[in-house]
Amino acid sequence: MKTKANIPEKTIERLLIYRRELLNLKQEMKTAVFSHQIAQLTGATPVQVRRDFMQIGYFGSSVHGYNVDELINSIGEFVDDVQTQNVALVGVGHLGRAILDYLQGRREKLKITALFDVDPTKVGSVLHGIRCYPTEQIPEIITHENIKVAIVAVPESNAQEVAERLVWAGITGIVNYAPIKLNLPPEVYVENRDMVLAVEKVAFYSRRVNKKEELL
Amino acid sequence: MKTKANIPEKTIERLLIYRRELLNLKQEMKTAVFSHQIAQLTGATPVQVRRDFMQIGYFGSSVHGYNVDELINSIGEFVDDVQTQNVALVGVGHLGRAILDYLQGRREKLKITALFDVDPTKVGSVLHGIRCYPTEQIPEIITHENIKVAIVAVPESNAQEVAERLVWAGITGIVNYAPIKLNLPPEVYVENRDMVLAVEKVAFYSRRVNKKEELL
């Protein structure tokens, strides 16, 4: 595992998906698994699975396949930080709360430790044991809690401003749910999750399916 | 525009992003735009932009660039259906409501027309003018409203079951927010939007940024 440098982005995404399913397998007390089973569970192909594990330097046995526990750890060593990474969530509307519900307690090494909102009625409240601060305190809290990752779940109109403030405070990675392109320094990693675009895309491809069926 | 057949998926995604920004430009009364401006606004490169437009058979002028209105229409003709596509939203928790807020009224050709939930206290309620039905009525309503696209915003534990019911009722495209791989017939188009994976990915790449900075 000397070089993380040139691991394809798609491999990273799949590793995270593999781990999600491996954690389920662990729950079910499964201790070993073959590449074709992982493939089945994740929608990848067996070759892809083996190739991806190769990339992070984890090797299975041609007889017993992969050890579930070890594999979870290997993926973890690769994609997780050594210590837990704190995450900030900006925007505590419906979306923010949904994210909080989904994320909190799901991953050992990732923890939302600060909430922010502009709404004075939300500021000061505590959700899942996490305090909500006004956006003015972003620099202070982000620095103090050593947060590098933020989730932007605010309306379009505030997103750019909020994002700039986050980056200014030291954030280097953002999950952006606002339906705009954030204009930020190129070294900041931004993952866009526009919900409208997602539906549009599916609407497009769903028609393809219907067309095909009509032709039969 | 004879052949939609072999347009790359990435191009489709970008076309939708271009349109999003073009609609903003239209709001600002801009009538013409150059590829490098679109690139700037969307995070693509100018060549990518031009190539993508080439793919859908829209051509600009080397002097004035692209006509905003025409371009919006051309993209629309390509990615939208002729008539409005109805969409079902399953799960009216925080996430469902967030999606409803974001999506509703944003796109001419896409409209959420049915909500579903298992919670009896939610069933029968009306949000954004849309009625919420019990999941038992999925087949009936989906058929009646001719819905082909659905958004799954239910907890992990119900997602597979709900998805199967949707497909059984005739759904051919799903946006899945549940953190599991849905096991469905291959002809159904599924776009996964696991919120935990999104944060994990950003957490990974955000560290890269920090590492780089430390080396300077």
Next chain:
DNA sequence: TTAACGTCGTGATTTTTGTAACAACGTTAA
């Protein structure tokens, strides 16, 4: 009239990503 400029459209090339093919290796069963 001509040269310089900025942009578009596109063939050629490179980079990234996925797939096929197969040797190597325990295990099992004859």
Next chain:
DNA sequence: TTAACGTTGTTACAAAAATCACGACGTTAA
């Protein structure tokens, strides 16, 4: 002991996507 089996790791190949490089074409200004 040997052959057949199923799986892994990896090399070679193919497909998809991005990028480079450049000709064409109005426009502008000398």
